Amino acid sequence: MTPVADTNNPSPHTAETYQQSLTVTFEFPVIFTRDVFAADNPLLADVLDRLGERRRHRAMIAIDAGVDQAHPDLQHRIKEYFHAHPDGMELATITVLPGGEVAKNGWTVVREVMWSIGSAHLDRQSFVIAIGGGAMLDMVGFAASIVHRGLRLVRVPTTTLAQNDGGVGVKNGMDEHGQKNFVGTFAPPFAVLNDFDFLATLSQRDWIGGVAEAFKVAIIKDAAFFDYLCDHARALDQRDSAAMEQTIRRCALLHLEHICSGGDPFEFGSARPLDFGHWLGHRLETMSDYTIGHGQAAAIGIAVDSHYARQVGLIDDGDLQRILDGLTACGLPIWDDLLDRRAVDGTLEVLEGLEQFREHLGGRLTITLPDGIGRKTEVHQMDPGLIEKAIDFLRGPAAS
Template sequence: MNKIIEQTFSVPFRYQVCFTESVFGEGNPFLAQLLKAEKKPKAFFVIDSGVADAHPALVNAIKAYAKTYEDSFILCAEPLILPGGEISKNDETSFKKVVDATHIHGIDRHSYIIAIGGGAVLDMVGFAAAISHRGVRHIRIPTTVLSQNDSGMGVKNGINAYGKKNYLGTFAPPFAVINDSEFLKTLEDRDWRSGMSEAIKVALIKDEDFFCWMEKHVEQLSAREMEPMKTLIIRCAQMHLDHIAGKDPFESGSSRPLDFGHWAAHKMEHLSGYRIRHGEAVAIGIGLDTTYSYLKGMITHKELIRVVTLIKSLGFALYVPELNGEALLKGLGEFREHLGGELTITLLEKIGRGVEVHEMDNNLILKAIDQLKAFHQETLVEN
């Protein structure tokens, strides 16, 4: 006898993205209020080493904050400082230290693991939290432009394996994301700039007005003016939350519009040994897919020049030696595999509107690479 018993159910998620300044200032009760519960929870902090170096008083500030608000939560151990950047996802040592800490310090599903750092550390800690006790509550405190406006916003966690980015991972929304603008002030110029590529991305595929706003404020953003950057981050965060609330937040299908420009970016990062920052690679990937869209007859030359001009004006390169045709085409195959066999790439049909395609012309990709190299070397003029 064949028999199937079936039930359909849904699970609601409450996802808070919060904005504050000096989150560990003793006069700022925001985090303590967020953690406070009937049973006082444990909190365990994991800190990106780059953040710890840039903010040498951070560990003591966390300890002082925990003392001030000891009625709200228990600091269950010394904060754990781990290497930042892609090494935190490439080397399983960091990941294992977080999982080990859940065992050593009795961190359970009513506790919090709070990660402070860039997107790579947030990805790694989020994965460790998601698989410990089948899910320890996780709070992200992103400290870079890239993580505050993009990677820290999503529901994805992971580490790299088998030479592939995010091969091991989970879909697990954090309990909350806290964006503290004070962390941005100590960023290197390269990291300040890097995160803006993701803003270009969401503007190109979702919001023409936002793209125009970026064109208008390009000088202030490049000059590190904080108010325009806060506006950019909040606007990106809102669009990411709107996307997460859509029909496929856990990417059960092959549609991944927020990966516009990413299929090439991931391969370039790997080929460079992660010398190229993620945001830098994404900027080039956006340039490549925009140029491909133009060569395919989907957008006008004027639109193409507006896009590559904005990318260059923000200080990004449009070409690197890793933009190698043969290796890149292999990366396209790997991206297809990552999606489950059917290729889905987002291209542009106009600024502010992305469209999905299921095949790419290899010869046209190679022509787009050549055109992007020329753009990199020349002054751009609209026709």
């Protein structure tokens, strides 16, 4: 290793630099399946052994409390699964944790996960298998990523939103300092197992929430997928399983394509193109104390930013109407009264989301907007007056 000379520095102060270059390859399977904990289904056992280590893998199971309640036989089935595969798996412990945004709001549940990992004497070669919705997966993934500097995480997402977006990505996190995902890590999972059977027990809000993420990615990346969503909006609202599974699969693959080929999986730059509509959506969530679901908040953000895009000439009236009609036809909102809430100085409170979004990424503000359907562009400033006009426009349909 030879030092890199700084020939452009005339300063009398010298420095000897040894430049390092590391290349680390990550890979993880995202598998669409059913009945993953059936004793005669080898999938989970095979996934734990996918590196060919041929040993008994110790695993902790973390279950979202809502999932545990909706599937009262789940813990028994998990124990039976491990019992059926004794040569390759050892169940260290099962812990049930709060689900929803409360799970990742502060350090309480994160510490509980860390304590469970420590009490079970898990090491870096051990597995944490997290079964639940997106917020719970974020929180468990964060805890697993910092204990021993990282255990192997297997995600089993149980909501539409987790299966098509958050659960297939490389981020983990928790809410702190009044901001969503203020604390977190980039840590790719060991594997993701999307078991469609978990979707049957979802509330209507959680069933349709993931469709907002599908509209988001379709509007900026895939015009044909956008057409599919508009054509099947009623079917999705009426819980058509085939339509939902197709939606989840395509949405997840578009997210994975971006993560793997977009050139910035750990977001070192200032752009986050897959967060179209999310600067406002995240702000609405925190303003509502998380009574508004993530998918519903994202849908409102998509509606506002789409109208903004129409005002600056990026999409036409027909595009805007199709976006709004598609969202509402599948039961997603395009309005909430919190959009009207103002700070003491008279400015709309949601506008604080712009600076929070910029600060989260660093660098200059970068907002993704549609440039026609299926294409995107990035802007580095947002006119508050045009945002307010978008909100005024959306208030009309909400009142009718």
